[in-house]
Each structure stands twice: as structure tokens, then as C-alpha cells.
Amino acid sequence: LSFNSARFLISASRLDECPPDFGAEVAFAGRSNAGKSSALNAITANGKLARTSKTPGRTRLINFFSLNRENCRMVDLPGYGYAKVSRDMKDDWQKHLGHYLNDRRCLRGLVLVMDIRHPLTDFDQMMVEWCEHNNLPLMILATKADKLKYGQAKTAMLGIAKNLKSYSCVEHLIMFSATSKRGVDECREALIEWLEG
Ligand code: GDP
Secondary structure (H helix, E strand, O other), X not given: OOHHHOXXXXXXXOHHHOOOOOOEEEEEEEEOOOOHHHHHHHHHOOOOXXXXXXXXXXXXXXXXXXXXXXXXXXXXXXXXXXXXXOHHHHHHHHHHHXXXXXXXXXXXXXXXXXXXXXXXXXXXXXXXXXXXXXXXXEEEEEEOHHHOOHHHHHHHHHHHHHHOOOOOOEEEEEEOOOOOOOOHHHHHHHHHHHHHO
């Protein structure tokens, strides 16, 4: 499985627009601006894969990317909490995401991208609880680690680990940076384990 092979497949705003529910998928979630698009671009070594622009219209869609193996996909979930979206749009987000997360049988795991300087927001906590409740493996990417000194980043990681120690869904907690590429290899290995396992 090669992540460099990732190609945009389709955008879906409703469950019935998603590709057939076969094979294996991993989904990426995160608060808007956490660094999810940059993380996807780093993992796939494709600077243009997930656009880093913050057009609310586009980021509300669920974007599917195919990999070089039949029915293996990466999924970019809409960023949560875009500052300018209305309450209705937030409700919409929850409805569509809820449908995807609850009904998608080929979903093998969730990658939660959080800014290492602002970890475990209410949104992150909600996603962790959801994974725990649904027995879905969770990988946490604590990204933008390059913004901190190494010692500070280490301390932040220990704090996150401590907060999550009672959650058995957390399989991987990775110090990450799309800028320095720290954690990219470790993340790829974990994704391969999920997708090929
Ligand atoms: P998204 O809304 O979660 O998709 O976030 P983006 O990937 O668009 O990133 C939001 C902002 O953070 C952009 O200005 C990125 O350049 C910046 N950013 C993302 N990842 C990193 C990182 O690892 N290091 C640094 N220094 N900046 C980052």
C-alpha cells in the first residue's frame, strides 16, 4: 500500500453519495484549522491533495481518496467548528457526520488531528467518546509540534496521554508535524496496519 498513490475520488454531502461500502476506509477528523489538510498532504506526499484553503462550502463535504489497492480509501471529514458557519450548518454537519460514522461498515479507524498547543477541545473529546462507545480504533495526531520546543512538545504529549489513559480505543498517539514531517512514517505504518489488517 502506497500513500503517494492517493487520488481524489469523490465528494459526498450525504451518505447515499458515498462510494459503495466495501473494503477498508480510514477517516480523518479535526477542528477547523487544526492542521488536518496539511496532515493529509504530508502523509500522501501530495501538497495538493486536500486543499488547505478554508472555503466553508467545500470543507463541509466528505472527500474520498482512493489508494493503490482495491477498495482502500482515505476519507477527509469536514472540519468542525468553522468560525463563520451558522448554527444550522453546525446541525447539518453533525447530522451528516453522524450518519457516516454510525453507518459506515468499512470504517476501520478514525484519525483525530489536533493542534498540539490546543489539544482535546470539546470537539476532540466528543470524537474520543464516540470512538470509545463504538469500539472504533482511534489514532491521535498531535500536530504542529514544530511550533513548540521539543521538551514542551514532549510535556504536551504526556498531558494528552494522561487525559486519555482510561480510553481503550486510543491505539496510537503520535507527535506530528506537517512542516518537519515528524511522525509521518509512524502514522503511515499505523494506517497500513488498519487498512491491511
Ligand atoms: P485544517 O483546517 O485542519 O485542514 O488546517 P490546515 O491544514 O489548512 O492548516 C491550518 C493552518 O495551520 C495553515 O496555515 C497551515 O499552514 C498551518 N499548519 C498546518 N499544519 C502545520 C504544521 O505541522 N506546522 C506548522 N507550523 N503549521 C501548520
